[in-house]
Amino acid sequence: MSELFRIAIVGSGPSGLSAAAHAATKGISHILLEKTDHLSDTIFRYQKGKHVMATPSLLVLRSDCEFGPARRETVLERWNADAARAGVNVRYNAEARSIAGARGDFTIALANGDTVRAETVVLAIGTQGNPNLLRCEGASLPHVQYQLDDPAEYIDEHIFVLGGGDAGIENALGLIADQAQGNIVTLVDRSADFARAKEANVKALFAARDAGRMTILSETNTTLVEPGWITLETPQGAVRHKCDRIIARMGSAAPRAFVEAAGVRFTSEARSAFPQLTGAFEGTTPGVYVIGALAGYPLIKHCMNQGHDVVEYIAGRTDLKPADEPILEAKLKDLPGALSVSEWLEFLRSRVEILHGLSPLQMREFLLDSEVKAFRAGELIFERNGVGTSLFGIAQGAVQVEIDPKDSKVTVPIPQGSIFGEVGLISGRRRGATVRAGEDCVVVEIPRTATLKLMAQVNEARETVERVTTERQILQIFKSGLTPADLAEVLPLAKTLEIKAGQPIMTEGEEGDDLFIIRSGSMVVEKSVGGKQVFLSYVPAGSYSGEMALLDGGRRTATVKAAIRSQVVRLPGEPFRRLLAKKPALLARMREDVASRRKINAFLEEKKDSFGGVVDMYSSVASFLIDQGIGEATDVLLIDETLCVGCDNCEKACADSHEGLSRLNREAGKTYAKIHVPTSCRHCEHPYCMTDCPPNAIQRGPDGEVFISDACIGCGACQRNCPYDVIQMDRPPPAKPGLLAWMLFGMGPGPGEPDAAWRDKKAKAQPERAKVAIKCDMCIGKAGGPACVRACPTGAAIRVSPEEFLSVALLERGQG
């Protein structure tokens, strides 16, 4: 029987290593299992020379390994030394495949067939996951590899790269970059197009193929690997090629399945869900602990602290205060009531409905992201048309919502326990009403990302938010003195639907009288005129559609389809009509809307007869813009190429107002009918870039700007997530001499982004700065607004919001 360890730690990242080092220091019997042949593979795989950042700086480090901001190499060296000094018992090339048993005697099976036994297991495997393996005969031969560290290593080889995602394409391009290496490279992908990869990569790939420098085989599968050969199933049949090396980049499987197989449940089905854990990091299988990025803490410092803490907990300690205690204390210290941190956590949890389902550990993490605020009676909490996407929960007192823009006396109360501010959260648009404290109250303000995390983790929270949102959104859209009681009949029949881009919610000529509320995303309205689909209008989130058939009966007069992935609420027509009968004000209001929509339709149809070409142009420009993602933008830079003289003053102004780096690539991007959509941030309603940012550095500013704060650690996740390719990773160049010094004495490189040579020369004199994510911040905080637009001499550069631009204004442009 093999040795029974007290603790087995799987994964030697910052969390696992820190746990092992602490166990070693405390003299607890342990084993650290690492899949690769070195410690901390995630950090090992950072780009060479990357500056590793140690945020949040307020958090004290509690670990037997050292850590501070430093280069990747330094961090790794230090950890190797720390591990050796502490006497960590590490076993390399030991990939855990399964965990069986119960507290006191777990058996961990390794990939090579060995087993390891331990009383408790700490899972610290991070979120990188395992690469999807090639599944065919011969897949385990040594010339099949899943990573490419240095493309310059291979010379005169026949190489097959499997997988047409960004990783595969980048690897393939890397291998042919230097022709002198003489590699013959083939990229193999299962699909027909390269839909998963970024456009820039796909373009470069086709360019390389057209230049005869590599071969692309699409709709192709690998069926057999033999030493020196590969057999592929192509649409034309099976072919056998000479092959010295296979690089498989077919994505990776999230580690979730592995964790679940060990009996640890996750909080929900959502992709973003985390394992269900106690305050001591213990999962739903007693004796199995989960820490680090996998537990929802992606910053290295958090990881290391948890490694330390989990060992203390396993060793039986119960009074340990988490390391984030001082941060929470600082957050809560100015509030009335003199409660301790844990009392506050309990106070909030028990009083705010959507927090009821949280564990103490989740509560802590939740509060790190959120703010608790006290307001006096009558004090303003937020204003109508203000931009803000956070959600508020009322822990004490009540608030008053001023629903009538003209009369601040008309208010609706929201009681303790409930939430408000949810509409901005769902649709990313401006606040629809002013909210004041009705009496002295304590509220918790939850940023959008934290709310989404909360909704993914706790089902009750999601349901509550959705219910309240639907109700309030309907009240807000129709106003007209409706109260929640009026909706009692309609609401239970409301259904929330997810609509894919391009999918219609109603089709012209079809029967139907349901009403649709656009909750998130946006819709386009089209009508067939003279046999062609003509774009009629754009319906942003927070409006409704389907009212014509509802009011006047008859068939649908237009097709309404999603411009981007959207969420709509369907209200059945019959009960809604009864509601209208009871509420003449609402009916009158809807009639008004119908009349103005009718006018546009009539206008277009009339134009169509006299200026068919104009309407076609209008319609096709609108479709082009929607294809360019304008439908999910809140504010986008367009360039009118009938005016643009190519002076690049817009780029120069951008660089000069942002530490010398332009966030705009004027020339790149698509053009249609002389409207050019340059490569620049669209400030999406639901920014993709925000999704996986470890330090939550991407936020929305008061004017709707999506910007990156100083907290950025340069991990590059946002760059990969942005579908519009507008984020670059770069370091700000050294400061330039002023404008007058350049104009009068020719000092420095002049306006705009300094060239590489000047940067290199100057940079030698200064310490190198870390590469961080750089993108348009819409000149946040600058009173004059975006510099690109201000600095354009001809008026070619304009910034627009989709509602404004995708309107009849576009039609007028076509005429003038």
Next chain:
Amino acid sequence: MAGQTQRRKRATHEGFLRHRGFLFLKIGTVLCVGVTAAYLFQDQRLPRGGGTLLGYGLGTAGALLIVWLALLGVRKRAVTNGYYSLKAWVSAHVYLGLALIVIGTLHTGFHFGWNVHTLAYGLMMLVITSGAVGVWAYATLPKTLSDNRAEATRKQMLARIRSLDEALLDAAQPLPRIDAEIVRLSLEKTEIAGGYWQRVMQNWDNCANKAAIAQLQPVLAGATGQQAAVLRRVDALMRDKADALAQARKQIHITALLEGWLFVHVPSTFALLAALVAHIVSVFLYW
């Protein structure tokens, strides 16, 4: 949280010539009409020219206007944080600059001679004329610029030429030395841009790639078998390169036209400022 800022974010979609419904055209016209009226209705018995009261007035106005017009060069480059619109500046620059023709001319009272005063006047007219050429360029060329580039960036145009060069080098490997010389001519001697006049005049007759294609034709005609296949590929690549060169050069040509007039406009602005100082100083010295 509630602090929504009141920043100005949007510019209306109007070019610099039409800015705010031709506001500055209107102002400029009113100015010209007013000044002309004052000139015509001033006391007929007095002499005309810079020495009169109206002359001093118009001279001062003209000089201030010139200084302000010249400051556009600074405004364009000083990216300050407050609100301004360079488009509005340019719009005013164009129309008020044109009004200067009337203001300046009436100031002189049509007294011209071979002196520093008339030099200043001449330079002013040169600056204004070149400005008008610029407006013509700005109004007509952007469309051709956009059509020519067809979504390609300058970088991509150069990259396309470079990758064709690489393909040419590859394709030429099996060729005998003497034929490879033709490829080398295209690879090593092709100049993309050339000098400024060449750019403006679009004179690419001495293009090495063009010469190489011409030299290749007799060789291609005489070749057979494997050799002919290689030469055909080389020929096709060089023709692709000719297309790529034509696109890049047209882009360079239009850009040269869009910037060229500034090489007159800006230096003569400096000369004008110097002459103006001399004029004003001399006027006060010889008083």
